[in-house]
Amino acid sequence: MTNMEQSPVPRSGQWGLxxxxxxxxxxxxxxxxxxxLLKAAALFK
Amino acid sequence: MAGLLSKExxxxxxxxxxWLVPPAALAIHLSxxxxxxxxxxxLPLTKVLGITxxxxxxxxxxxLAWIFxxxxxxxxxxxxxxxxxxxxxGPRKSGVVAACCWSLGFFVSAVGIRTHNIWLxxxxxxxxxxxxxxxxxxxxxxxxxxxxxxxxxxxxGLAIMGFGGGAMIASPLSQVLLDHYRxxxxxxxxxxxxxxxxIYLVAMLxxxxxxxxxAPGWRPAGWEPPALKDRGLITRHHVHVDRAIRTVPFYxxxxxxFLNVTAGIGILEQASPMIQEMFxxxxxxxxxxxxxxxxxxxxxxxxxxxxxxxxxxGRKVTYGVFFTLGPLLYIxxxxxxxxxxxxxxxxxxxxxxSMYGGGFATVPAYLSDLFGTQxxxxxxxxxxxxxxxAGVAGPVLVNYIREYQxxxxxxxxxxxxxxxxxxxxxxxxxxFANLAVxxxxxxxxxxxxxxxxxxxLVGVPGRS
Numbered sequence: 001m002t003n004m005e006q007s008p009v010p011r012s013g014q015w016g017l018x019x020x021x022x023x024x025x026x027x028x029x030x031x032x033x034x035x036x037l038l039k040a041a042a043l044f045k
Numbered sequence: 046m047a048g049l050l051s052k053e054x055x056x057x058x059x060x061x062x063x064w065l066v067p068p069a070a071l072a073i074h075l076s077x078x079x080x081x082x083x084x085x086x087x088l089p090l091t092k093v094l095g096i097t098x099x100x101x102x103x104x105x106x107x108x109l110a111w112i113f114x115x116x117x118x119x120x121x122x123x124x125x126x127x128x129x130x131x132x133x134x135g136p137r138k139s140g141v142v143a144a145c146c147w148s149l150g151f152f153v154s155a156v157g158i159r160t161h162n163i164w165l166x167x168x169x170x171x172x173x174x175x176x177x178x179x180x181x182x183x184x185x186x187x188x189x190x191x192x193x194x195x196x197x198x199x200x201x202g203l204a205i206m207g208f209g210g211g212a213m214i215a216s217p218l219s220q221v222l223l224d225h226y227r228x229x230x231x232x233x234x235x236x237x238x239x240x241x242x243x244i245y246l247v248a249m250l251x252x253x254x255x256x257x258x259x260a261p262g263w264r265p266a267g268w269e270p271p272a273l274k275d276r277g278l279i280t281r282h283h284v285h286v287d288r289a290i291r292t293v294p295f296y297x298x299x300x301x302x303f304l305n306v307t308a309g310i311g312i313l314e315q316a317s318p319m320i321q322e323m324f325x326x327x328x329x330x331x332x333x334x335x336x337x338x339x340x341x342x343x344x345x346x347x348x349x350x351x352x353x354x355x356x357x358x359g360r361k362v363t364y365g366v367f368f369t370l371g372p373l374l375y376i377x378x379x380x381x382x383x384x385x386x387x388x389x390x391x392x393x394x395x396x397x398x399s400m401y402g403g404g405f406a407t408v409p410a411y412l413s414d415l416f417g418t419q420x421x422x423x424x425x426x427x428x429x430x431x432x433x434x435a436g437v438a439g440p441v442l443v444n445y446i447r448e449y450q451x452x453x454x455x456x457x458x459x460x461x462x463x464x465x466x467x468x469x470x471x472x473x474x475x476x477f478a479n480l481a482v483x484x485x486x487x488x489x490x491x492x493x494x495x496x497x498x499x500x501x502l503v504g505v506p507g508r509s
Contacts, residue, residue: 014062021068021255025075025207032213033345036338043328043335043391 052135057257063192070185070204072252076245077181078211085219089232119175121433128426136188140253143181150174151242158235186409187422195268197410202352205406209345261500282490283417289424303431304475308468309401310439322457323382343395344402351403360411367400368476375469379462
């Protein structure tokens with residue numbers, strides 16, 4: 001580390017972008033997890 | 046276009062939110078994680094000509110198995126060969142190349158299915174797709190480590206969790222596509238491949254274009270490096286990739302990863318038949334499929350959970366847990382079979398698989414502790430050859446030992462016992478490999494001049 005500059009606080013607008021980005025990857029992932037859980041439920045029947 | 050993809054252009058400006066990088070990384074890893082769901086297409090691919098049942102000239106399972114094997118071999122090779130290039134050009138360009146390779150792999154394979162030419166599937170999904178896997182896998186890892194020096198394990202765990210979770214999306218999605226495209230004259234695989242290729246191209250390009258790298262010397266607000274001196278295995282220096290592969294710790298970690306993956310594949314490869322044969326009459330095929338699903342969940346959860354825990358307890362201790370708990374769990378599997386306890390078997394297997402995933406996710410942070418962050422992506426790429434080797438060795442070991450046992454009159458319910466003990470033995474070897482890991486000697490560190498030259502590549506004022 002040669003240059004130890006601190007990062008300023010992220011711009012408030014970027015938190016909206018962060019939320020959208022997480023939703024875009026999170027929703028398909030949750031759909032996949034839900035489908036897997038439904039399949040896994042057969043093991044406990 | 047070249048400028049758009051250049052490393053200088055993606056240096057983050059002031060105020061960039063680093064929490065944008067994990068979803069970008071996830072978009073890439075969730076896409077390439079489809080590889081674990083390739084088996085969904087195996088059965089339809091054996092009926093491309095016969096449609097409802099395999100006909101003369103249709104591909105056999107043994108021919109199709111090579112597609113996945115080639116892809117895993119090229120994953121390791123491309124990660125090793127292109128790792129240094131990836132560090133040089135940055136995550137956007139390498140992400141775009143990975144997206145093109147991965148999608149092109151699907152498109153070429155679709156042509157192979159249409160023309161019924163298996164070699165185009167080997168070239169498409171195997172070689173091109175394998176290169177997409179390798180380059181895509183390493184692309185976001187070093188970027189995340191640089192953005193999260195305070196939580197390296199958690200950050201890489203988030204991305205690599207995507208590789209485990211990708212199959213959970215791809216598996217039901219592929220089934221939906223196959224059902225949609227299936228007609229009286231087509232099994233629908235070629236059309237499904239084209240659709241998946243387009244979806245993954247968009248997702249991976251979005252991830253690549255969202256990715257930013259921190260300016261040289263950037264660190265999170267309020268975070269101070271723990272100590273000015275090197276602390277235990279954690280160095281504040283950097284090792285060049287070409288020098289890293291001449292160090293003993295690199296080969297010890299290679300061995301540890303190889304043994305952990307080989308042992309994990311022992312369960313993953315045979316999960317469904319294993320539980321049905323060991324608990325004959327107690328576990329139906331539908332329940333066995335549920336067992337496979339449960340293992341994927343633990344594979345994914347282990348990637349995030351173990352690597353996050355490694356931020357607190359250290360990488361060496363985390364690997365130490367894998368290699369201590371792992372053998373005990375492997376020995377418990379045949380015991381669970383003798384007790385006829387499906388519950389105990391499932392719990393042990395799930396924990397083993399969580400550690401298999403955890404090994405993958407913790408290793409980039411382990412490497413960055415030992416070798417610094419400057420070339421961690423390239424070093425990680427070279428280490429992934431251990432995965433390729435294990436991808437070949439693991440299934441071969443499991444299948445041949447099982448066949449040998451059955452040929453020698455061992456009942457199917459006990460045919461896996463020797464394999465389990467062997468896997469436990471491999472993990473004990475891994476324990477000693479991990480135990481022997483020591484800090485990298487100073488003579489391998491990059492000098493300040495070398496570092497300044499390398500960092501000169503990103504010395505342009507940032508933009509977001």
